[in-house]
Amino acid sequence: MKMTFYGAARTVTGSKHMLTTDKGFNLLLDCGLYQGEGKDNRPLNEHWGFEPRTVDAVCLSHAHIDHSGLLPKLFKDGFRGKIYTTQATKDLCEIMLLDSARIQESDLKYINKRRLDKKLPIIEPLYDEKDAQMALDNMVAIPYNGSFNINDEITVETYSSGHILGSVALRLLLKREDKAPISLTFTGDIGRKNDAIIEGPFPFPQSDYIICESTYGDRLHATQTDVESKILSVVQSTCIEQKGKIIIPAFSVDRTQEIVYALDQLATRGLLPQIDVFVDSPLSVKATKIMAEHQEYFNKDILSYINKSGSPFNFPTLHYVETVEASKAINSSNTPCIIISASGMAEAGRIKHHIKNNIGDAKNTILLVGYASAGSLAGRLKAGDPEVKIFGEMHEVKAKVESMENFSAHADYNEMLDYLSCQDPNKVKKLILVHGNFEVQSKWADNLIQHGFLNCVIPNKGESIELT
Ligand SMILES: [Zn+2]
Known part of the structure; x- marks a missing residue:
């Protein structure tokens, strides 16, 4: 054998x-x-x-x-x-x-x-x-x-x-x-x-x-800071004070749902300002549905949260975006919002469009929440490159880039x-x-x-x- x-x-x-x-x-x-x-x-x-x-x-x-x-x-x-x-x-x-x-x-x-x-x-x-x-x-x-x-x-x-x-x-x-x-x-x-x-x-x-x-x-992973308070401070400075957008590249499975769950908890406690949150990736939308259908794999904390507050992936200002038209509509709007999109390393998918459209404005924040290999777009942003290539064109990084090391x-x-x-x-x-x-x-x-x-x-x- x-x-x-x-x-x-x-x-x-x-x-x-x-x-x-x-x-x-x-x-x-x-x-x-x-x-x-x-x-x-x-x-x-x-x-x-x-x-x-x-x-x-x-x-x-x-x-x-x-x-x-x-x-x-x-x-x-x-x-x-x-x-x-x-x-x-x-x-x-x-x-x-x-x-x-x-x-x-x-x-x-x-x-x-x-x-x-x-x-x-x-x-x-x-x-x-x-x-x-x-x-x-x-x-x-x-x-x-x-x-x-x-x-x-x-x-x-x-x-x-x-x-x-x-x-x-x-x-x-x-x-x-x-x-x-x-x-x-x-x-x-x-x-x-x-x-x-x-x-x-x-x-x-x-x-x-x-x-x-x-x-x-x-x-060894860094000691975890409080996910919700970190997200809340980025929302406050970007969406409320500067009237900007937060762009979050996130893996479709797991990371997207972790971010949505953190926002859901903030919304339930009345702490999340009334801003629109978009999950803009067909794969992420489907993955969230699958996740919601498999509570038998969930831990005790989230199960007791569901008992008290209902779905952990659904609050009034959250929108799941599937069609290309709806995705383009988010791009053309100037209203402050949070956009969670895939892929996690920003190498493919709709996230590239969102980064391209928002990277040139200092009032926006690109929030990195996952692993990114050095050569990927998210990796280059994480490394602090002053300009990055997207769809063959160079773009100056004027948006604020922030990283959260909480997730692995x-x-x-x-x-x-x-x-x-x-x-x-x-x-x-x-x-x-x-x-x-x-x-x-x-x-x-x-x-x-x-x-x-x-x-x-x-x-x-x-x-x-x-x-x-
Ligand atoms: Zn794995």
């Missing part, structure tokens, strides 16, 4: 880990897209390192594209098995995988137009909406914090990982002939105990092998150690680190070794580890 690591191995994206059992059953844990690797993205996403037809089934930890985004291509390339995941992840994938297919098709339209001009062959998308639909049609909902059998060799238990709606750690119980069974836990991405909306990560039973993420293996869907290293404290390190045969840059993983491994997890390994891409 062995695990082979085909993605998120010494890197953060492209999560893909294959279990091969004694009887030769191939179970793929996650099937994520490589992102943010520049020119390397394409070849990394084109070549599997294995034959998709030989995969028998997939277990998916959560809906983020770096974990789910290659499922359509897996079908396109011949996989015909089932994808096991929670109902909420299935619902989120429904909007995210179709959106991913559309983004690829529209990005390539522009690139292929230029290639045709240069008489170069056109590039095909990795997959299209039809492939995405095939992946969705083959998703099977599994119990949340429960267990199920894939076959007589593999039982899967799920434990909330507290990362995003529907995310779970997968604990596999692997039967062997004439030998004791092996337990292997794949943490997926580990969230935080104090998430505003979803339940924190659950402890999981002792495991022989643990495949653990490493995103912030070398980092990933645990830092102390929070991950706390999560792993449910384990007796002496009984863990191997702690396998994935989903992190190698430098970060090396520091994370040193830290784990100091905490008793003496057998920490950091597999390279394509490397196999025998499970004994």
